Amino acid sequence: MNYKKLITELINNPLVTENDITLATEGHGDFALPCFKYARELRKAPQVIASDFASNLSERDFIDHVEVAGGYLNFYLSRKARVEAVLADCADKTSIKAVRAENAGKTVCIDYSSINIAKPFHIGHLMSTAIGGSLYRIFKYLGWNAVGINHLGDWGTQFGKLLAAYNEWGDKSRPLTLNDMLALYVRFTEESEKNPELAERGRTEFLKIERGEPEAVKTYELFKETTLAEVNKVYDRLGIKFDSYNGEAFYNDKMEPIIDELNAKALTEVSDGALVVKLDEFGMPPCLITRSDGATLYATRDLAAANYRADTYRFDKSLYVVATQQNLHFKQVFKVLELMGREWAKDLTHVQFGMVSYEGKPLSTRHGHVVFLADVIQNTVDKAKAIIEEKNPVLEDKDEIAENVGVGAVMFFALGTGRIKDVDFAYDKVLSFEGETAPYLQYTHARCRSVLAKGGDIGEVDCSLLTDDDSYAVIRHLDSYADTVRDSASKYEPSVIARYLIDLAQLYNRFYISGRIITEDKKLTFARLALTKAVADTLKEGMALLLINAPEKM
Helix, strand or coil: CCHHHHHHHHHCCCCCCHHHCEECCCCCCCEEEECHHHHHHHCCCHHHHHHHHHHCCCCCCCEEEEEEECCEEEEEECHHHHHHHHHHHHHHCHHHHHHHHHHCCCEEEEECCCCECCCCCEHHHHHHHHHHHHHHHHHHHCCCEEEEECCCECCCHHHHHHHHHHHHHCCCCCCCCHHHHHHHHHHHHHHHHHCHHHHHHHHHHHHHHHHCCHHHHHHHHHHHHHHHHHHHHHHHHHCCCCCECCCHHHHHHHCHHHHHHHHHCCCCEEECCEEEECCHHHCCCCEEEECCCCCECHHHHHHHHHHHHHHHHCCCEEEEECCHHHHHHHHHHHHHHHHCCCHHHHHEEEECCCCEEECCEECECCCCECCEHHHHHHHHHHHHHHHHHHHCCCCCCHHHHHHHHHHHHHHHHHHCCCCCCCEEECHHHHCCCCCCCHHHHHHHHHHHHHHHHHHCCCCCCCHHHHCCHHHHHHHHHHCCHHHHHHHHHHHCCCHHHHHHHHHHHHHHHHHHHHCCCCCCCHHHHHHHHHHHHHHHHHHHHHHHHCCCCCCCCC
């Protein structure tokens, strides 16, 4: 329930806005109105203003009492009324429905994962994949039309090199694999250092792809199909979906109109033979549009992609979930689009994130320290199963639960902390059942479901029985769920939801150990079961937004 809005209406003064109402500090009620900002206009001391506001308030059933504390007017909500409102909201999702109504008709494009064809899907791709996949779910949950885009790295001279290597050393008697392509590319790189003519063959083979020669294109498409078939297995395990796989190759015929427009608007100039857009006055180096040999670059393709998405999807927001190292690139691209007169350039956002290391070691494809994401997931699932077998050897469906726990642990690793931070993957940390992890959330959810199964049907709930401190702490937290999800979307930060869920689980477990839930008092049992169900449903729904499944038993 939007208590800030209700309190603003209750005060009924044009100077007071909803944004002026804050959460109260502990021990000073539920909400507070600092009155200092009104002192100059009203020519009164803040404490006097707070007293005046208090004396003019009409009685409302959701307010228990108010108090003036210095320059603050503190509001104490009726606990019983709030419990009733929160449990009703958890059941019918009134708050979420209101947010969805606000967002109806809005579209957000989310560019994430963006894997490279013929290259390994390693743990370094996890952050973009997880953050983008979570934002996709969050925006859809809030009523947006979300368009998930996997901007494939499927063009460039590396495919000529791979084609040359495949023609020279590839085993065509058996199906090609992603590992085969990686091995061929590594071999080509090593051999071409000894034999410069091999490097020239790579360029020649890529020209065949560019010219559309049937055999070259057929093999190129094989590389693409093989890669997608293997990485889709990973996407399926993670619950990741895309609406478009249009990558770099898709924009080959869409760059020339962009270059022509840049030239026509006198935004370009030639520098050392290259075509650039100067951005000195904006504190940035030139944005390269074409090299001296006429070849296009990433920026050219991103300009074309942005225009295509604007024309095709008519987006209200367009997000690029890409590592922080590309910050300058996107600043340049967004600025060039602005200079081109694209009004929607203001709706483009680079959702950046930090680096990933693995067991304390940085990742480097060039230096051979590559950790395949599929291996990380499988290892985590295997370790999860071993832990489950030790903790609960008679548990049914252990394989399915281990899959949920292992995959959930990987997802929470990527989404549980602020995305801009560098993170290090360590199995013992991500699989802890006691720390701030997915297994802890999943175990708390399973605990709730176990209690509900034992408790049976829930009868009429007396909300006055949930006004004790431990119960009410859970209620207060549940009350902020809709705002939390909306805040997560506005900040493009799934970790906001992750933090909320950890706090909810901790508050519920404190409630759980503070007194028996199933008691001889039926009314008390019904009330505590109702609160348990609200927590279980919220945990399950919140974890789903983080791409984490919630097992019923553990």
